Amino acid sequence: MHSDDSLRPDGADTGVRRTVLPGGLRVVTEHVPGVRSASIGVWVGVGSRDEGPTVAGAAHFLEHLLFKATPTRSALDIAEAMDAVGGELNAFTAKEQTCYYAHVLDEDLPLAVDLVSDVVLNGLCRASDVDVERQVVLEEIAIRDDDPEDLVGDAFLSALFGDHPIGRPVIGSVESIESMHAGQLRSFHLRRYRPDRMVVAVAGNVEHDHTVELVHRAFENRLDPSVEPARRREGRFRPNRAPELERSHRDSEQAHLAFGVRAFGRHEGERRWPLSVLNTVVGGGLSSRLFQRIREERGLAYSVYSSVDTFADTGAFSVYIGCQPENLGQVASLARGVLEEVAADGITDAECARAKGSLRGGLVLGLEDSASRMNRIGRSELSYGNHRSVSDTLARIDAVTTDEVSAIAKTLLSRPYAASVAGPYRRTRELPASVRRLVVS
Template sequence: MSFQKTILDNGIVVITEYMPSVRSISLGLWFNVGSCDELPNQRGLAHFMEHMMFKGTPTRTPFDISMHFDRLGAEFNAFTSKEYTCYYARFVDDKLESALEVLADMVINSSFSTEAISTEREVVLEEIARSEDTPDDYVFELFNQSMITDHALGLPVLGDKRLVSSYEHVDCVSFHDQHYGSGNLCIAAAGNIDHDALVKLTQAYFSSMNTLEKEQRNQDRVAYQSGCFSVTRDIEQAHIIYGVPGLALGDDRRFASGVLTSILGGSMSARLFQEVREKRGLAYSIYAMQGIYQRAGQWCVYAGTRPDNVKEVIRLIDKELTSLADGSLDQDELQRNVDLICGQAVLGYETTSSHMMRLGKRGILGSQHLSIDETIERFKQVTVEEVVSIAETLFSNKPTIAVVSPLEEKELQALISE
């Protein structure tokens, strides 16, 4: 399957992938704005704006919007990340125009009424509270803020309660005028979609959108901080993130890094799962992951364990990372993990939604478009030497360790340093 791309006169990018074997279409409006684009007095505003887009326009109430998509038999939602915001829907192919017209109305003409802001502010505050009450989520925020201290990439997408509580109509209008313009928009669609038809509909329904050039982000170097950071909570487990600086978007070593991540914590046969859970029973959940951004990256391991096991779990993580960096990898283990990655890639690429998400993310970030076959081929080309090399590079950095647990900070520091 191949994609088609058109850039309209006002800067809107339209990307589609035709999938003739399906009747559905997944459509996403991807905006080049996320939490890393907020000013210090706007923390959480990108996410708050995502909520407000569903809260009515001059011609539609919030209930009208919800009912419209219900009548289409569609799924629709949105999400905000550090570098983009996406409004998406999945529907039957003959509902394209009806779905696109309402999505356009939402992102162009939202009213940001005082009443709606007042109500939605409370909803977002509840969302923040829920995140803070979920320790295996909150430990990632602690890790991000501790590792990246002087950059918006390290701050929570949800923002902080004080600022979220202060946002008013003028704040929403100003943010909308600055970021929700034509040059900052990529429309991605996959499924039984006619590219030219979508281009014409986009020209019709987005003609009134504020014309802006695509914003270019500051490319200042992101500084990282190592050390151990903790928060004390009245909970049963200790939630641990052990991480190091990772690769940024577009780095050619990302395929080797992906294999590295799989080897250490990508499956039930992964080294950390076997050593920490299967052999010693020290954790229920342990896995490795990487976060890749335009200007920075993070590579980390998550583990949840009882407080008495924290020192041993951290020791085992460090041991396995060091072992791999020292070259303890053979061709059989490499091939097994490449096969796993390729198989999961194919399985995860069977829906219109997965195709659309892939198109949209790459389109809005300006990264290379590779087909699933091209991606698989790149993973198949990864060598033992490349995995060991990226392990040496990543794990030569001093780690950032974040822990949310019932232990007081002094207790935790004493336990780890014993």
């Protein structure tokens, strides 16, 4: 037995169809006219947020490990099967979800469903593979450490959220990865990777009923009708410390600064779109205040932007800037001044209109292929359990008012800052005073 429905929130036909298989496995599809491709993603509602401190990085480590072997395929078999059809097979891990995905010709969808499902459900956690893949993950940590932009991004979330799981790097630490063993990863896989916590999202030149048959066949031995679907992650983020300043010493030609505030969770829907407009106005494009003030008017930085991270029950609004060390103090003052100015005075009608146009265009242009459509419906099903049509989303963006954005700015940008710096600073007192003043202990 399974249940089917076409998803029509607010009476709008999204073009997305959903079937819930026994035990709660959700299958969502979207037919994309005019393409000859198909993209499948198996989304698991598990990420680094689900780890204890002793297994930090386990979700990401496991994502690597499951591709090494299944009972019927070696790592080479998996790679050759996908290469033989010219497809792409990969995965990523985030704070609250992991996704295993493939992008293939429409005629090769059966292979893609079988291959991705085999990896997710049956990947072996052999000790020999753990030892090999451990070195790969350690190399990935080293790459992160060599990229100051990534490094300050991870450090900023740690400074903002403390030792809460949201604040820990998805990739883990050298210490946690070196100490992790096969038994821990095997247990993490068996306990967390349950069909009732999964969504199979498929988009492209696909037919819903045929896709459901393929998924049912691949998951057949795991569909237990007695299992109730897992509830979506809910709750309330409770910080365990005030925002802080973190410093990473690097003998580099540039200084890298990230700073910002705690923002809203994704279920605070009324604030979602005004926040997106605010982010676009402050640092989301070439006409944004930060880009104009710091790069165009003064030439003090090449890369300067703002961004939003959204989790179930909290989030982050942050600014990133890379500049020469001798300019860091001036850049920090200018960037803080932009945020304080917007918090005090709000934004203009012209800025609001321009930002909404940017968001509308970015949304539509970003959904031009089956892979992006798969990502959209997979994330939406896993995070919200519903789907809005593109036209409905565009209408929501259009409905945002200048006053709403200004009110969000006043609330958000008056909160305490956290900050992280990477650069040639061996001691915190060597940082410019304007950087140290960003964070008030």
